Amino acid sequence: MIKQLKNLGPGLLFAGAAIGVSHLVQSTRAGADFGLGLIWALILVTLFKYPFFQYGPRYAAATGESY
Structure with missing residues (x-):
């Protein structure tokens, strides 16, 4: 359970930001x-x-471009 919460933490911080x-x-x-x-x-x-x-991600992966 604690390992799952540790994996979830960065995603929650990013989503909050x-x-x-x-x-x-x-x-x-x-x-x-x-x-x-x-x-x-x-x-x-x-x-x-x-x-x-x-x-967006597919275009960036295919062309190597991002803005």
Whole structure:
């Protein structure tokens, strides 16, 4: 269990730095205001956004370029 938590730690730190406090506050506020009423929007945005998360690393690996 401790080894798993040690492996999880850097990812949690990176996610916390990448997401930021404003996202955390606004997402909890939206959850309090709307409940699960906006879950459809979250699923839709994730489906549209996912290919771009795949494209970037693949492009960088294939061309050796990154910005």
